[in-house]
Amino acid sequence: MKTVLLVTLFLIQVISLKAQYCSNHTYTFEDSTCMESFSFDTLSNPNNIWQIGVPQKNTFDSAYSASHAILTDTVNPYPTNDTSTFIITHRTSDGFPSPHTVFIDGYYQVNSDSLNDYGIIEFSPDNGVTWIDLINDTLYSSYYEWWSVYGKPVLTGNSNGWQHFHVELSKLGPVFNIQFQDTVKYRFTFISDNKYDSLDGLIFDDLYFQDYTEGIGELSGSSFSSNAYPNPAKNEIQIQFEKTNNSSFNLTVYDISGRQIWNQEVTTESPVKVNTSRFKSGVYHYHLVSQTENKWSTGKFIIAKE
Numbered sequence: 001m002k003t004v005l006l007v008t009l010f011l012i013q014v015i016s017l018k019a020q021y022c023s024n025h026t027y028t029f030e031d032s033t034c035m036e037s038f039s040f041d042t043l044s045n046p047n048n049i050w051q052i053g054v055p056q057k058n059t060f061d062s063a064y065s066a067s068h069a070i071l072t073d074t075v076n077p078y079p080t081n082d083t084s085t086f087i088i089t090h091r092t093s094d095g096f097p098s099p100h101t102v103f104i105d106g107y108y109q110v111n112s113d114s115l116n117d118y119g120i121i122e123f124s125p126d127n128g129v130t131w132i133d134l135i136n137d138t139l140y141s142s143y144y145e146w147w148s149v150y151g152k153p154v155l156t157g158n159s160n161g162w163q164h165f166h167v168e169l170s171k172l173g174p175v176f177n178i179q180f181q182d183t184v185k186y187r188f189t190f191i192s193d194n195k196y197d198s199l200d201g202l203i204f205d206d207l208y209f210q211d212y213t214e215g216i217g218e219l220s221g222s223s224f225s226s227n228a229y230p231n232p233a234k235n236e237i238q239i240q241f242e243k244t245n246n247s248s249f250n251l252t253v254y255d256i257s258g259r260q261i262w263n264q265e266v267t268t269e270s271p272v273k274v275n276t277s278r279f280k281s282g283v284y285h286y287h288l289v290s291q292t293e294n295k296w297s298t299g300k301f302i303i304a305k306e
Contacts, residue, residue, distance in 0.1 A: 125173075
């Protein structure tokens with residue numbers, strides 16, 4: 001009886017952890033975690049060429065991390081006259097209120113006939129009714145932002161190795177009234193023309209879909225301005241902020257998954273320096289909260305060590 005109880009408690013804990021982990025989707029393609037939200041579009045193309053596995057091509061010979069990635073066939077060059085798609089469906093944890101953090105982040109390589117064979121990344125705010133081409137759209141482009149350090153991904157031609165991309169989507173929330181538990185979708189497509197090129201196509205790895213509130217709504221008081229520089233940085237970041245009368249602050253830094261990785265008390269001396277030599281490359285968020293006044297500030301910075 002004791003053994004059954006322990007096993008039951010363990011299973012409940014595992015299920016709880018998995019549900020919590022999957023509230024923001026990470027796809028490293030090494031296991032089945034969160035893959036219930038992933039699908040290949042075989043209705044539009046029964047011969048969909050996207051595959052998850054170990055890359056074994058001329059150019060695509062390894063994943064970005066570990067061993068697996070998703071690519072246009074793990075072994076063969078992409079075929080002619082093909083349009084293949086995979087879709088990630090996500091139910092929002094809080095809707096897209098403001099302040100809010102909503103983004104897509106990941107890595108890609110492309111090896112294709114430039115301009116003639118290419119990839120597309122699309123976002124649907126309303127469960128597939130509306131699709132926004134995040135690379136080429138002009139109608140909604142003012143409501144989302146590709147981080148300038150990476151720029152828009154160029155999903156055609158030759159990327160010459162792995163490239164990082166990051167796009168912020170939170171401003172689309174008010175436009176489409178995205179609410180709690182609404183369903184949004186992300187669609188990744190590769191399209192080829194009628195000329196055979198014997199090239200590798202498109203590959204993605206470490207795709208991350210973030211959707212969480214910043215928690216500012218739970219804080220009383222008012223915000224103040226701050227900014228982090230240099231941005232991007234390597235081994236040190238400095239956060240400049242407004243000085244207030246005899247106030248001390250608590251500075252907390254979170255990584256892309258929302259995990260706290262830095263916390264310290266800050267005096268009124270500005271800027272405050274943070275040693276980032278042990279931080280991995282990626283996007284980080286910081287919260288700066290006054291311990292003596294009802295004031296707070298948030299911001300983002302990038303660590304780029306490649």
